Amino acid sequence: MDPRYDIPRRAAAGGGGGSANSSPALGAQSRRRKIPPRPADFKLQIIIIGSRGVGKTSLMERYTDDTFCEACKSTVGVDFKIKTVELRGKKIRLQIWDTAGQERFNSITSAYYRGAKGIVLVYDITKQETFDDLPKWMKMIDKYASEEAELLLVGNKLDCETDRIISRQQGERFASRISGMRFCEASAKDNFNVDEIFLKLVDDILSKMPLEVPNKELSNSVLSLQPEPEVPPELPPPRIRCC
Amino acid sequence: LNQNKPAFKCLTDRSDLVDVDGKNSKFVLCQRCDAKVLRPGIAVFTEKELFLPSMKKKSSLNTSEGSLDGDTLMTHWLVTDIFDFENVGITKDVGRIKYLICADCEIGPIGWHCLDDNTKFYVALERVNHA
Numbered sequence: 563m564d565p566r567y568d569i570p571r572r573a574a575a576g577g578g579g580g581s582a583n584s585s586p587a588l589g590a591q592s593r594r595r596k597i598p599p600r601p602a603d604f605k606l607q608i609i610i611i612g613s614r615g616v617g618k619t620s621l622m623e624r625y626t627d628d629t630f631c632e633a634c635k636s637t638v639g640v641d642f643k644i645k646t647v648e649l650r651g652k653k654i655r656l657q658i659w660d661t662a663g664q665e666r667f668n669s670i671t672s673a674y675y676r677g678a679k680g681i682v683l684v685y686d687i688t689k690q691e692t693f694d695d696l697p698k699w700m701k702m703i704d705k706y707a708s709e710e711a712e713l714l715l716v717g718n719k720l721d722c723e724t725d726r727i728i729s730r731q732q733g734e735r736f737a738s739r740i741s742g743m744r745f746c747e748a749s750a751k752d753n754f755n756v757d758e759i760f761l762k763l764v765d766d767i768l769s770k771m772p773l774e775v776p777n778k779e780l781s782n783s784v785l786s787l788q789p790e791p792e793v794p795p796e797l798p799p800p801r802i803r804c805c
Numbered sequence: 806l807n808q809n810k811p812a813f814k815c816l817t818d819r820s821d822l823v824d825v826d827g828k829n830s831k832f833v834l835c836q837r838c839d840a841k842v843l844r845p846g847i848a849v850f851t852e853k854e855l856f857l858p859s860m861k862k863k864s865s866l867n868t869s870e871g872s873l874d875g876d877t878l879m880t881h882w883l884v885t886d887i888f889d890f891e892n893v894g895i896t897k898d899v900g901r902i903k904y905l906i907c908a909d910c911e912i913g914p915i916g917w918h919c920l921d922d923n924t925k926f927y928v929a930l931e932r933v934n935h936a
Contacts, residue, residue, distance in 0.1 A: 605888050638896045638897050638899055638904070639896065639897045640894050640896055640897070640906070640911070641895045641896055641897045641898075641903065642894075642895055643893065643894045643895070643908045644888065644892060644894075644908065645892050645908055646841070646891045646892055655888050657887075657888070
């Protein structure tokens with residue numbers, strides 16, 4: 563059963579309340595400092611959102627064995643990670659924010675969304691309600707995120723195939739209605755597709771950054787990702803289509 | 806509070822690790838998974854007395870009885886911009902403190918950051934490898 567797509571058109575950016583003392587402020591301050599990036603470095607913020615229990619944290623935190631995370635994950639947890647990836651011959655620093663623990667739609671502060679160049683929206687393929695929640699998450703994205711932010715829809719828990727309730731086609735269909743949104747399924751448990759998710763997103767972001775890099779540099783370098791199928795041309799340009 | 810662990814590394818170790826500018830001459834790596842934390846020449850050798858909770862799994866960061874298993878460490882790599890790290894994880898706030906962990910295997914804490922100064926991230930020499 564598909565959720566309804568009664569999503570208002572993307573509103574103008576902004577409209578966020580103050581959140582100066584919440585943790586995203588750290589990232590916000592880093593952004594504000596505007597230190598010129600070192601050669602061949604980009605800094606991109608990526609946030610992971612989705613309903614409770616869909617596996618957002620395990621997309622970011624790879625291991626669950628006897629580590630620091632077991633000792634203190636429930637009490638402290640990871641706020642964000644800096645990860646360096648190489649793509650198109652460039653070094654890119656990703657700042658990846660996990661919003662777990664703030665899943666109520668309105669509790670994730672706008673600060674998370676505002677600076678994000680990439681947004682990973684996660685649902686659980688074994689839980690209908692996490693899929694039904696997607697339009698509500700899209701509302702938040704519309705309200706707070708930059709219009710340029712790249713979106714990736716992830717159907718997580720592919721390792722639980724026997725309990726699957728949301729078909730791959732349902733996920734694809736949801737993503738296809740939102741202009742520029744990519745879709746994939748993943749299993750954070752066995753790390754299937756997880757690295758690819760971030761690389762794919764980064765590649766999309768980079769391809770949209772012609773102003774900061776001379777175009778020829780980007781187009782001349784070899785792409786280390788498999789090209790994604792193009793969005794069918796008949797799809798309308800606006801990200802959200804109202805039915 | 807009695808710390809029973811010797812906090813200082815011997816000086817001979819250090820000249821290996823610190824270049825003429827006082828920066829790290831080697832890669833800073835995770836002790837468990839070898840993930841790159843810092844590239845050479847990024848961080849400044851610094852002495853500062855910092856308490857880091859134990860890296861052993863059963864230690865907990867929420868002080869239940871004020872007795873927290875850990876080490877007081879004196880030697881650190883000081884990083885002034887979070888984006889200077891190659892890979893690092895930052896915990897949520899513990900009071901005014903955020904701990905640094907390995908971004909890949911999440912072992913830690915390997916370092917310390919206080920919310921009062923957004924330009925100081927410390928990575929404890931004793932909690933990382935150098936190569």
